[in-house]
Amino acid sequence: MSELVPYGKVGHESFLVFLHYLYTGTLKASPPEVTTCVDETCVHDACRPAIDYALELMYASATFQMKELVLLLQRRLLNFVEKAVVEDVIPVLMAAFHCQLSQLRLQCTQRVARSDLDTTSLEKEFPQEVVDEIKSLRAQSVLESTPAEMEVETLNEKSIRRIHKAMDSDDVELLKLLLSESKVTLNDAYALHYACAYSDSKVIQEVLNLGLADINLRNPRGYSVLHVAARRKDPSILVALLKKGANASDTTPDGQTALVICQRLTRRKDYHEETVQGKESNKDRLCVDVLEREMRRNFKCVTMSDSSETTADDLHMKLDYFENRVAFARLLFPAEARVAIENAEVDSASLDTTSSTLKRAGANREVDLNETPAVRTKKMQLRLQSLQKTVENGRRFFPHCSEVLDNFLEDLIPDVFFLEKGSEEEQRIKKARFMELKDDVQKAFHMDMAENKRHSGLSSSLSSSSSSSRKEGVGHRVRKK
Template sequence: MAHSAEPSSSLSFTSSLSNGSVNHNMCTSYGPDPGLNLDVISLSKLSSNLEQLLVESDSDYSDADIVVEGIPVGVHRCILASRTKFFNELFKKEKNSSEKEGKLKYFMSDMLPYGKVGYEAFNIFLGYVYTGKLKPSPTEVSTCVDNACLHDSCRPAINFAVELMYASSIFQIPELVSLFQRRLLNFIGRALVEDVIPILMVAFHCQLSQLVTQCVDRVARSDLDWISIQKELPFELSENVKLLRNPKKDVENDDPPVVDTICLKRIIRIHKALDSDDVELVKLLLNESDITLDGANALHYAAAYCDPKVVSEVLSLGLADVNLRNSRGYTVLHIAAMRKDPSIIVSLLSKGAFASDLTFDGQSAVSICKRLTRPKDYHTKTEQGKETNKDRICIDVLEREMRRNPLAGDASISSHTMADDIHMKLLYLENRVAFARLLFPSEAKLAMDIAHAETTSEFAGIYAPKGSNGNIREVDLNETPKMQNKRLLSRMEALMKTVEMGRRYFPHCSEVLDKFMEDDLLDLFYLEKGTREEQGVKRKRFMELKDDVYKAFTKDKAGFSGTGISTSSSSSSLRDSVHYKARKV
């Protein structure tokens, strides 16, 4: 659904003609029913004339204001009352007070028993009530700020359709309810399961059984965890999901294992303590059982549902892995990005959360934020003395953190290009780490040990051992695409952490490697290849590289003097070692 080019809906007073246009030559024809053409022309003119009541700001004949998101929208009670039963009943209550009080004022928040209808959505709805034509959705509120997104199933597109559904249902325009139900049905198969939740909620409140059934089925078939389902959905809906996930079995197998039940109860108690902002109780519960914060995904839960200060207090305990993934492959920072709370995001980053970590489908925290943010919110200017634009802060903070690591890049790419992008990044990282092991063996080993890079399957870079099965282009018939992506992402994250450790503890060595990789000097390690002149140039450049390596090693070693970190494990004859290894390669 490309909103920028979305055609007007066929739901119109003039639906028999495209866009309400009229062929005036038809009026003089001697067709079988010339009166029909006159009706169409009359309805088209009436629609255009009524539209002027909404767009003409010079002559305001409205007799009431409906305040939406703090903005008064002038309406004509006679038109609304004649078009919808809801407004007819509403205005009857104020019929005798209009002359005494002047122009009446109504607040959208008071009219909605549930849900939300924003300013732009109400204007689209109002336009249909007046003219019988449904205008295209404004791009500033129905698209996201991710340039790679098609906007056919991102959260802003879904939320805007949900708002229009609420307005159509609550204000009782049945033909619009039918239209938006079809539109929301189209989202279900394409959207992330998190984005199906608002569709399910509007279907539940508007009593749209077909939409409810399909949404419940989608949630039941997803990997959304049970605790999130119970937290996000009303009891009735969560029970329907539970029934689909766990159909009735034999009586003997009906009850879950006792150990799992006890474990789940303990986890729920920890979550309830977090809900109560009682971190001291959390500590007590941890001491009384063998459940850990990581085992309970406590940090994920707090980042999703609790007050930001609770997240900070849990972090201060130092008992949780800030980069832990939950069962769906989301880190705590991914969850915080979904919530879009800058204070939580900054707290996590300050404790070492990796902004470059990707979900299993290739999304980073910043791309998640972008997919949730409307252009209207992102580009809103902050006025002095008013609350800062949180949507922009979240994206800016995460982008700034990504720029600190040039290897991180922007993961907001389509699934079709993600695999190739991963291959390119892995090739770069494996080659960089391979040359680090070649030029600075002990320093590279230390960085890899800290990042646990040796425990992940190796990509066949230039330094891959012979017989290695780490070539990502090889096909493993027992490995699904999801399993392969998970394995490659795990390897890439380990290598990224290796490079980060190298930059932190061996900055001068890292500078040499940066220059080495940027200048594309890999061919230097094949000194016997090429013509005599080419070999001479390579040998000269290689001698310069040896000097750079030795100087960098000396500087980093001097930087560690007086500390407890030993650098003696690197060969003292580094120049000869590098030269020997180059010949060997």
């Protein structure tokens, strides 16, 4: 289908519904698992899953030239245009553009022109032809500025565009140079907002590390950096912002928190997708879980003692513990572990704790005889700090899975790691215990799910109380096993 529909996508469920229409002439009811979001307060009349499903049917119908179905779907999409947030109108306008739907395109263009979507976003999202149409509509309703004002505005715009281009090219050094040569700051350029929308996650981390931008700054539309990142749906970016102090409770002008934004972008099918041990977790669900947990976080971060005050034996013991702990985390929770490592501000390659590392755990370490004891100890301390930061992130954002690993390692260190040592009977017992760990891990996932159910009332009441546009009442959700 990707070869037949180069400008959009057609999912499995929507294609089956299209085939049913093709052979029977009747349109089946929309599957709720792909047309409703996971926000319990949403009425699902214009949330993103409903729009995306209609767009998938539209692309299939236009590709196979099913004119009757195209007209039916165009009417459905026209109903979404005024109800949906402007960001969700963008894919509708792109479908109208590619499928040559003049009526839908005109209404979408007018809707975007009336919105507060900035020029930078327009140019990033639309072809130049569409951008020109929107600007033309806006010019008809806005008085032109005086020449003096235009000159100042143009100078600022040039500086801002250079800053954005530097981030587009992943050139943080050029970004620093531009900031030093211009009066325009990162906040003036809303650089973090731009980076969270369009830049690579490494660039976002580097811009955050500069410490020159307000993490909770709102752009002219009233959106915080976290609100913009929520639409990106990248758990690594969300965790990086939360670590730097982003406020998960901030709401948009229409009363949506970052959590609600993520929920309204996430299909029920994706959220309730069964988690397979050792496989990637669904990113949409991971984003919702991280933000839900941050909204109700009521625990204190575990503080680690200063490793510089420990003896050499203590240092080796701690390294063994944390290395093995991170190794099991990467083996059993690859997506969660990667998020924790990336946001510990360390190179994931330096924490390459694969299954082969588990087999070597506890073995004699290679020693460089040219290194002084002080240098060797310093290296160990730095590695220990990296591992500790990773574990802290895991405990903060994925506590139940961390608890399983904590209990397991405390009970069975160090013998459990030598899975291939000893007699055949000893190896069998150790491997059987390892399989028990996997069962414990699965239970941890379900504990997180159960806790989400218990606390969903809190997150839903927080979001519903801040938005008069959403219906009252909170439901509970349970993930399918």
